[in-house]
Amino acid sequence: MVDGGPGYTIDEALTAMGFGNFQLLVLAYAGLGWIAEAMEMMILSVVGPAVQSAWSLSPQQENLITSIVFAGMLMGSYTWGIVSDKHGRRKGFLIPALVTAMAGLLSAFSPSLYILVIFRGMVGVGLGGGPVLASWFLEFVPAPSRGTWMVVFSAFWTLGTILEASLAWLVMPRLGWRWLLALSSLPSLFLLLFYRMTPESPRYLCLKGRTTDAVNILEKIAKMNGTKLPPGIITSDNQTDLDSINTEETNLLSPKDGVGPTKEMDNNFGGVSSFLTLLSSKLARSTLLLWVVFFGNAFSYYGLVLLTSEWNNGRSKCTSHRLQSENNGVSYRDVFVASFAELPGLLLSAAAVDKIGRKISMSAMLFVYCIFLLPLVFHLPEGLATGLLFGARICITGSFTIVYIYAPEIYPTSVRATGVGIASSVGRIGGMLCPLVAVGLVHYCHQIAAVLLFVMIALVSGICVMLFPLETMGRELVDNESELSKD
Numbered sequence: 001m002v003d004g005g006p007g008y009t010i011d012e013a014l015t016a017m018g019f020g021n022f023q024l025l026v027l028a029y030a031g032l033g034w035i036a037e038a039m040e041m042m043i044l045s046v047v048g049p050a051v052q053s054a055w056s057l058s059p060q061q062e063n064l065i066t067s068i069v070f071a072g073m074l075m076g077s078y079t080w081g082i083v084s085d086k087h088g089r090r091k092g093f094l095i096p097a098l099v100t101a102m103a104g105l106l107s108a109f110s111p112s113l114y115i116l117v118i119f120r121g122m123v124g125v126g127l128g129g130g131p132v133l134a135s136w137f138l139e140f141v142p143a144p145s146r147g148t149w150m151v152v153f154s155a156f157w158t159l160g161t162i163l164e165a166s167l168a169w170l171v172m173p174r175l176g177w178r179w180l181l182a183l184s185s186l187p188s189l190f191l192l193l194f195y196r197m198t199p200e201s202p203r204y205l206c207l208k209g210r211t212t213d214a215v216n217i218l219e220k221i222a223k224m225n226g227t228k229l230p231p232g233i234i235t236s237d238n239q240t241d242l243d244s245i246n247t248e249e250t251n252l253l254s255p256k257d258g259v260g261p262t263k264e265m266d267n268n269f270g271g272v273s274s275f276l277t278l279l280s281s282k283l284a285r286s287t288l289l290l291w292v293v294f295f296g297n298a299f300s301y302y303g304l305v306l307l308t309s310e311w312n313n314g315r316s317k318c319t320s321h322r323l324q325s326e327n328n329g330v331s332y333r334d335v336f337v338a339s340f341a342e343l344p345g346l347l348l349s350a351a352a353v354d355k356i357g358r359k360i361s362m363s364a365m366l367f368v369y370c371i372f373l374l375p376l377v378f379h380l381p382e383g384l385a386t387g388l389l390f391g392a393r394i395c396i397t398g399s400f401t402i403v404y405i406y407a408p409e410i411y412p413t414s415v416r417a418t419g420v421g422i423a424s425s426v427g428r429i430g431g432m433l434c435p436l437v438a439v440g441l442v443h444y445c446h447q448i449a450a451v452l453l454f455v456m457i458a459l460v461s462g463i464c465v466m467l468f469p470l471e472t473m474g475r476e477l478v479d480n481e482s483e484l485s486k487d
């Protein structure tokens with residue numbers, strides 16, 4: 001690189017080098033983390049009924065096993081987002097992987113309900129680091145193909161749900177729930193095994209003033225992809241907007257710079273400054289709407305997963321003296337088949353996200369989700385009801401996939417992981433409430449109320465998507481809040 005030559009940004013470098021072997025390795029690692037999270041989430045629809053049967057639990061105690069995971073994720077999503085923005089993306093997914101792996105394995109040896117609840121809560125805290133992996137991978141992807149590759153990344157979630165459903169079908173009838181918990185912790189252990197091979201985000205390094213390290217990683221990308229970096233020096237908008245929203249400064253960074261923009265990160269005590277930035281005048285509308293959309297997607301998605309295993313029992317055998325015995329059994333085949341509904345959801349989102357945009361795709365899928373669910377207020381044949389639930393799962397999978405693409409795109413690098421982490425935390429509240437509210441309604445024979453609740457929440461979420469101020473399709477990522485004024 002030659003001093004005084006033309007400059008280039010991270011996005012321009014990534015676009016010039018293209019998506020190649022380096023990004024495929026990053027995708028594989030991030031995808032493994034997404035598989036781990038999906039397996040730990042899918043297990044909720046299987047382990048609860050099994051433990052209830054083994055330990056004669058009440059419905060409230062069974063729901064606690066699910067809700068505590070979401071409570072842990074609520075705390076973890078916020079915490080790991082701040083850690084990632086302050087100390088780096090790699091640390092932001094290392095510690096969660098360690099917590100998830102250890103707590104997931106130990107939960108298999110739980111001697112009582114409350115020990116199991118403690119360990120599953122710790123698993124939830126670890127799973128809260130999932131959005132960090134999404135942000136980390138996103139920062140390596142060229143802008144023109146970002147939507148498509150983020151959908152490919154989301155496919156690992158679907159792979160995880162299918163793997164977990166297959167594992168449950170094979171393991172539960174023969175070995176029981178303890179073996180399922182232990183085997184489901186293996187992907188998180190593999191994350192620890194391959195951690196040393198992972199690179200830090202060059203975009204994050206640039207923001208911290210470590211431009212020499214950032215250029216070294218970009219050179220590795222160029223070498224592995226068989227391409228070259230653009231000529232000149234790397235540039236970045238280097239405003240300290242986290243230290244003071246009223247302070248604006250733009251610097252040119254070169255690999256020789258010894259002092260970088262770390263002050264705003266060091267002064268970000270407890271994430272308060274990052275949180276205030278999310279609610280600043282430029283980001284407040286997007287942030288508040290995103291919280292509603294994450295809540296609605298999580299409530300609708302996780303509720304539908306749990307609803308699929310509850311619906312037929314609750315619909316056709318809704319009498320108090322038989323409901324208890326029926327809920328002790330779960331059709332692992334039905335869970336396995338239902339998990340395949342996510343594949344067409346991914347294909348639908350992949351076809352739409354870079355063609356018609358994030359906002360139209362997401363809102364349309366949420367509205368069609370409502371259309372699929374509304375007929376369930378009537379007493380329908382089992383096959384038709386299952387088909388409608390399958391169609392609804394396709395739509396909510398597509399919507400949830402796109403919101404995880406859209407969320408990191410609307411935030412600057414300085415608060416990206418924190419913004420996505422907090423939004424994900426709000427989503428975890430939806431996940432935490434859905435087994436207590438919506439599935440509980442089915443459990444106690446209020447199916448119409450449950451369906452209307454799902455429809456109402458999805459409808460509000462779809463309207464909020466339409467109110468987002470920004471369409472991010474094809475848009476370059478920004479590094480600081482000041483750059484948002486350019487849009």
